[in-house]
Amino acid sequence: MENKEINMSKVIITAISALILVIIIAVLTKVLTSKKQAAEVVSENPQTQVASGENVWKTTNTTLTEANVNNTQATNQEANTNQETNTNVEQTQNNQNSNNEPKANEQNTANTSATTEKKKSTEGVIWLTFDDGPSANITPKILDILKKENVKATFFVINYSNSNEHLLKRIVAEGHTIGIHGYSHEYSKIYKSKETFMNNVYTLQDRIFKSTGVKTMYTRFPGGSSNTVSRKYCKGIMTELTKEMLAKGFKYYDWNISSGDAGGAKNAKDVYKNVTKNLSKKRGNMVLMHDFGGNKKGLEALPEIIKYAKKEGYTFSKIDDDTPMYAQHVNN
Numbered sequence: 585m586e587n588k589e590i591n592m593s594k595v596i597i598t599a600i601s602a603l604i605l606v607i608i609i610a611v612l613t614k615v616l617t618s619k620k621q622a623a624e625v626v627s628e629n630p631q632t633q634v635a636s637g638e639n640v641w642k643t644t645n646t647t648l649t650e651a652n653v654n655n656t657q658a659t660n661q662e663a664n665t666n667q668e669t670n671t672n673v674e675q676t677q678n679n680q681n682s683n684n685e686p687k688a689n690e691q692n693t694a695n696t697s698a699t700t701e702k703k704k705s706t707e708g709v710i711w712l713t714f715d716d717g718p719s720a721n722i723t724p725k726i727l728d729i730l731k732k733e734n735v736k737a738t739f740f741v742i743n744y745s746n747s748n749e750h751l752l753k754r755i756v757a758e759g760h761t762i763g764i765h766g767y768s769h770e771y772s773k774i775y776k777s778k779e780t781f782m783n784n785v786y787t788l789q790d791r792i793f794k795s796t797g798v799k800t801m802y803t804r805f806p807g808g809s810s811n812t813v814s815r816k817y818c819k820g821i822m823t824e825l826t827k828e829m830l831a832k833g834f835k836y837y838d839w840n841i842s843s844g845d846a847g848g849a850k851n852a853k854d855v856y857k858n859v860t861k862n863l864s865k866k867r868g869n870m871v872l873m874h875d876f877g878g879n880k881k882g883l884e885a886l887p888e889i890i891k892y893a894k895k896e897g898y899t900f901s902k903i904d905d906d907t908p909m910y911a912q913h914v915n916n
């Protein structure tokens with residue numbers, strides 16, 4: 585009888601202990617969930633989140649920074665290949681800067697409702713962008729893949745030889761977007777002054793127009809708008825240029841996913857990983873790739889990236905007038 589009572593007591597104590605444990609777990613879960621939600625709310629804030637492109641677009645001059653890109657750029661100023669390499673979403677998130685200009689904040693308020701609409705339409709969209717082409721040995725192959733997969737993309741070109749002019753025509757004929765990267769890609773020349781930069785843009789814009797009949801207003805700064813190498817040639821030039829470009833009706837597009845195909849990635853598999861692991865359905869995905877001569881890593885990874893993205897339910901788009909601007913934080 586006594587044993588039975590002891591057993592009963594044991595059972596009761598065990599049951600109470602279990603109940604307390606369940607309550608503790610429930611409370612902990614709730615606390616963690618609310619923390620996570622808080623973090624998500626923070627990440628919706630354009631001033632604090634690098635990777636959410638839709639938020640980035642409305643602030644034009646305010647969001648992501650890329651220390652790693654800048655480091656790379658510092659050592660590759662003259663090369664056409666390695667400028668836009670290491671922008672990793674996670675890396676850039678740690679480099680926020682709160683120097684938002686009043687003008688950008690005004691835009692935030694003004695565009696709030698438009699942003700909400702845009703945001704919905706860009707979720708799960710991928711914009712593949714190819715910089716530093718066209719090249720005779722890579723660009724046609726990229727175009728072949730895009731055609732086969734029925735994917736439209738965007739090419740931010742630099743000046744091209746007459747023998748490559750047909751590639752520009754082909755890009756347009758096959759329904760892709762051409763954007764301006766720069767007649768020259770040499771930082772020491774283009775970032776010397778506002779005048780030299782704008783001339784560099786207009787010269788290429790004219791040439792593209794003559795080749796294709798398209799007057800493109802889409803641009804990508806060599807090194808991205810957050811590059812700090814330009815500071816060496818003219819302090820404050822990026823602040824000036826980002827304003828000037830918008831004032832002249834241009835849109836500029838940075839990126840929130842860097843494939844690393846111009847430097848960071850060792851091989852095609854790395855390129856594939858850099859892109860696919862950073863894709864998100866909760867935002868638009870502006871993917872930086874390159875089609876300069878000999879860049880096989882990006883080329884080889886491209887079919888697999890497209891296959892993966894399609895399988896996961898992403899959609900592809902080229903940059904057009906409905907595409908929100910993806911702008912990183914200006915550091916100079």
Ligand SMILES: [Zn+2]
Nearest residue numbers: 667715716806
């Ligand atoms: Zn470039």
